[in-house]
Amino acid sequence: MRVFIHTPSPPLHRFIHSMIYYRGYEAQYNFVRFLPDGTSSLIIALDELRKTFYSGADAFIPISCHRAWLQGPQDHFYHSTGDMESIVFIIQFHPNGSYPFLQLPLQGLSNLAVDAELVLGPSVQTLREQLQELVRPQDMFRLAEAFLWQHYEEDHQEHAVVAFALNQLSQSGSLSMKQLVEKTGYSHKHFIHLFKKNVGMPPKHYQRIARFNRVLEQVATDPWPSTVNWLDLTHAGGFYDQAHFINEFKAFTGMSPNDYFQHPLEYSHLLPWSLDSRQ
Numbered sequence: 001m002r003v004f005i006h007t008p009s010p011p012l013h014r015f016i017h018s019m020i021y022y023r024g025y026e027a028q029y030n031f032v033r034f035l036p037d038g039t040s041s042l043i044i045a046l047d048e049l050r051k052t053f054y055s056g057a058d059a060f061i062p063i064s065c066h067r068a069w070l071q072g073p074q075d076h077f078y079h080s081t082g083d084m085e086s087i088v089f090i091i092q093f094h095p096n097g098s099y100p101f102l103q104l105p106l107q108g109l110s111n112l113a114v115d116a117e118l119v120l121g122p123s124v125q126t127l128r129e130q131l132q133e134l135v136r137p138q139d140m141f142r143l144a145e146a147f148l149w150q151h152y153e154e155d156h157q158e159h160a161v162v163a164f165a166l167n168q169l170s171q172s173g174s175l176s177m178k179q180l181v182e183k184t185g186y187s188h189k190h191f192i193h194l195f196k197k198n199v200g201m202p203p204k205h206y207q208r209i210a211r212f213n214r215v216l217e218q219v220a221t222d223p224w225p226s227t228v229n230w231l232d233l234t235h236a237g238g239f240y241d242q243a244h245f246i247n248e249f250k251a252f253t254g255m256s257p258n259d260y261f262q263h264p265l266e267y268s269h270l271l272p273w274s275l276d277s278r279q
Contacts (some may be wrong), residue, residue: 004137010144014163015097019144020090021137031079033271035216035253036133038095038209040109040200041071042116044128046087053113054079068116070102072109073200075209077254079273089131091144096162096198101151106200120151140257142171161186162198170214171206174238177204211238215245219261226273230257 006019017039023046031054044067045051051065055078073095099106102119116124127147134140161184168180180203181188195203215237231242239245249257253271260271 006137006141008141012148013095015100016148017092017094017097019141020092021088021140023087024085028230030265032274033077033079033083033254033273034074035077035269035271036074036209037269038073038199038201038206040073040093040098040106042091042093042120042124043071043113044068044089044091044116044124044131046089046132047085048145049086052081053085055111055113063113065113068128069113070109070116070119072114073106073129074111075201075205076111077252078111089144091141091148095166096159099198100154100159103153104212105195105197110200123150159198161191162194165191165195165203165208166199166226167204170210172238175207196214209246209252212248215249220268 002024002213003020003022006021007013008019043065045065049132053063053065053071055061055063069221093101104119127144130143131140134143165180165184166176168183177188181191184191186194192202195206199206201209215233218233230245234242234245237245239248246256249255249260253260
């Protein structure tokens with residue numbers, strides 16, 4: 001599989017985490033399990049394969065996706081089919097990065113995958129056709145950046161407040177909501193409304209996801225993850241105790257930390273999954 005990853009230049013990088021183009025995916029499993037990271041994405045299939053997205057950690061609820069769709073923020077792990085020879089272009093937004101382009105409250109997309117044309121209009125299909133005509137990944141990334149600027153509308157005040165809150169939550173796993181709201185200067189009700197509108201989930205749940213992702217990032221840098229001191233990681237991550245850490249890890253991965261790190265993973269948020277493995 002050939003994978004190309006691009007980080008947009010300023011100021012677009014404030015909203016877009018990365019752009020990813022891959023082709024020649026060699027599927028060895030029926031499904032891929034994706035772990036939540038609080039982001040949303042615009043996914044454009046440059047092939048004619050129909051993808052199936054399965055929402056729900058406990059029950060598989062199929063959502064059929066074709067050509068271009070918006071993947072909303074997920075508050076738990078989810079699955080999609082692992083299709084051979086897929087060709088896909090992905091625009092991954094920062095947790096609060098999609099609203100200026102979609103102008104759509106993100107809580108309406110939470111745990112969903114919807115046809116991108118319903119939100120962005122026919123221009124997204126034009127973008128898909130233009131991407132299919134290009135060969136060089138750098139030309140694709142340049143075209144996608146131009147497309148995003150055509151749909152950009154910024155609300156400076158809301159973005160600044162939510163960006164501040166996300167930074168606070170990402171840095172501290174134990175910051176209380178009362179402390180956070182006081183730092184923003186907003187009323188509790190108004191702050192929660194702005195956060196859910198721009199991020200797609202309540203700040204308390206985002207804090208749980210951010211805390212979980214910090215663990216993945218810390219362990220990913222360890223050459224011997226099977227020897228990680230879980231007790232130290234528990235305290236450093238802001239978890240109450242080891243039982244709290246294990247319960248949160250299972251909630252977001254569907255498995256224990258030891259099972260997850262039993263085998264090296266090329267991508268920490270993607271787990272190969274088979275039909276017989278469903279939980």
